[in-house]
Amino acid sequence: MSKPRTYQTEAIIIKKTKLGEADRILTLYTPHLGKIQAVAKGVRRPRSKMSGHLELLTHSLISLARGRNLDIVTGSQTINSFLPLKSDLELASYALYATELVNQFAADDVEDYPVFQLLLETLHRLSQGGDNELVLRYFELHLLDKVGYRPQLEQCVSCHSILKDATNSFCPSAGGMLCPTCSQSQPLTYPLSAEAQKVLRSLQNNDYDTASKLKINPELAHQLEMVMRNYLRYLLEREVKSAAWLDTLREQTGQAAFSQTAPP
Amino acid sequence: MNSNPIPTADAVSKLIQELNKLPGIGPKSAQRLAYHLLRAPEEQSKLLADAVLSVKQKTRLCSVCFNITEADPCLICRSQQRDQTKICIVEQPQDILALEHTRIYNGLYHVLHGAISPTEGIGTEDIRIKELMERLKDGSVTEVILATNPTLEGEQTAMYLNKLISPLGIKVTRLARGLPFGTELEYADDVTLTRAIEGRQEF
Numbered sequence: 001m002s003k004p005r006t007y008q009t010e011a012i013i014i015k016k017t018k019l020g021e022a023d024r025i026l027t028l029y030t031p032h033l034g035k036i037q038a039v040a041k042g043v044r045r046p047r048s049k050m051s052g053h054l055e056l057l058t059h060s061l062i063s064l065a066r067g068r069n070l071d072i073v074t075g076s077q078t079i080n081s082f083l084p085l086k087s088d089l090e091l092a093s094y095a096l097y098a099t100e101l102v103n104q105f106a107a108d109d110v111e112d113y114p115v116f117q118l119l120l121e122t123l124h125r126l127s128q129g130g131d132n133e134l135v136l137r138y139f140e141l142h143l144l145d146k147v148g149y150r151p152q153l154e155q156c157v158s159c160h161s162i163l164k165d166a167t168n169s170f171c172p173s174a175g176g177m178l179c180p181t182c183s184q185s186q187p188l189t190y191p192l193s194a195e196a197q198k199v200l201r202s203l204q205n206n207d208y209d210t211a212s213k214l215k216i217n218p219e220l221a222h223q224l225e226m227v228m229r230n231y232l233r234y235l236l237e238r239e240v241k242s243a244a245w246l247d248t249l250r251e252q253t254g255q256a257a258f259s260q261t262a263p264p
Numbered sequence: 265m266n267s268n269p270i271p272t273a274d275a276v277s278k279l280i281q282e283l284n285k286l287p288g289i290g291p292k293s294a295q296r297l298a299y300h301l302l303r304a305p306e307e308q309s310k311l312l313a314d315a316v317l318s319v320k321q322k323t324r325l326c327s328v329c330f331n332i333t334e335a336d337p338c339l340i341c342r343s344q345q346r347d348q349t350k351i352c353i354v355e356q357p358q359d360i361l362a363l364e365h366t367r368i369y370n371g372l373y374h375v376l377h378g379a380i381s382p383t384e385g386i387g388t389e390d391i392r393i394k395e396l397m398e399r400l401k402d403g404s405v406t407e408v409i410l411a412t413n414p415t416l417e418g419e420q421t422a423m424y425l426n427k428l429i430s431p432l433g434i435k436v437t438r439l440a441r442g443l444p445f446g447t448e449l450e451y452a453d454d455v456t457l458t459r460a461i462e463g464r465q466e467f
Contacts, residue, residue: 015383020287020288021287021288046444047444047447049447049448049451050451051453052452052453052454052455053453055415055416055453055455056415056416057416058453078453078454081453081455083454083455083458086416086419087419088423089420089423089424089427092416092419092420092423093382093420096382096383097382099383100382103383241383241384241385242382242383244382244387245380245382245387246382248387248388252424252427252428
């Protein structure tokens with residue numbers, strides 16, 4: 001049986017690139033088709049009926065027609081536009097970071113419903129407000145879980161002894177924690193306080209409702225962010241581009257907050 | 265592949281090759297254009313060739329607003345008739361053409377040459393934000409109009425610029441976002457409609 005010529009799917013728009021005069025190539029993350037690419041014709045013209053429904057960070061119902069090379073978007077209807085994300089610089093940046101990770105880890109045309117669900121939930125959580133850093137760490141750990149890179153946080157990946165309640169080291173290339181003895185022979189490891197390990201384990205093993213009750217001070221949050229970033233960089237073998245932007249943004253807002261509190 | 269000799273003159277196939285590199289011109293269009301030029305009067309080819317060359321040789325970016333210009337500073341920046349207290353921020357030089365076509369705006373411009381796009385790795389250093397802040401330093405500008413595209417990247421750029429500029433005590437405005445002329449309401453997306461309702465005006 002041949003595939004039908006048109007089909008419909010839900011999708012989150014995770015990437016777009018310009019094509020020709022008024023077209024775009026969209027990267028869509030769908031619940032049952034995984035990551036797909038499609039051409040949206042004419043969406044860069046102001047009168048396009050579809051463009052608003054095909055903007056980044058939008059959850060839409062999309063109709064597609066099979067094309068020779070890429071499929072063509074024939075219609076779209078927004079399910080959730082995540083308006084709060086689009087009217088806040090930081091939230092949009094956090095959300096773009098999440099979509100970039102999904103785009104990097106997902107292979108084309110491989111169904112992975114749990115990843116779709118996780119991304120959708122993450123966009124909801126970011127637009128509802130809360131501890132955004134915690135939302136991202138939860139997202140990162142569970143994304144790694146679903147794509148097969150779950151870091152080992154319970155025992156030493158080298159000697160398999162249960163980790164003691166003390167500072168241990170995270171080793172990206174080994175994919176998990178090392179006890180103090182084993183970490184001496186490994187050159188690239190990052191020390192993690194007992195508290196940081198506890199938070200990571202709690203994020204990894206619980207659902208979001210439980211994990212979101214954690215309270216994290218800025219210093220600890222920074223430590224967690226860095227260890228995850230190093231692990232992600234190791235796995236992807238490249239920088240996560242939007243992470244650099246998050247840094248710039250935080251630097252700027254940090255400066256702004258400083259200049260506001262400083263006496264004139 | 266190359267065993268068959270190409271059944272046309274070298275000069276023609278070279279022209280086809282070059283035309284083919286232009287955006288939107290495929291191999292067939294390139295062929296059609298090349299044969300058209302071949303048949304056209306020599307005068308016309310000369311005009312085209314001159315135009316192509318001078319666009320590279322005679323133009324540069326205006327040192328003030330970074331629009332494409334032949335004279336530096338550009339005609340808009342130099343004009344005494346224009347309102348020197350307003351700067352309109354656009355992503356690309358073509359946007360100025362669209363805005364000038366309306367003849368409703370009489371201030372100055374600033375071309376960023378791009379928009380912030382975290383996932384593409386385009387940050388604040390890659391577009392002309394530093395130069396803009398430099399322009400705003402002397403205090404003569406009282407209003408900055410953010411006319412970046414109403415896409416996620418354009419919005420991010422606008423929000424970022426607002427954060428930078430509003431602490432300077434300069435009025436920052438954003439082009440209204442609403443329904444385009446000639447469209448139908450039923451096809452409008454949530455973001456546009458929400459903003460259109462929020463920004464509605466009394467008749």
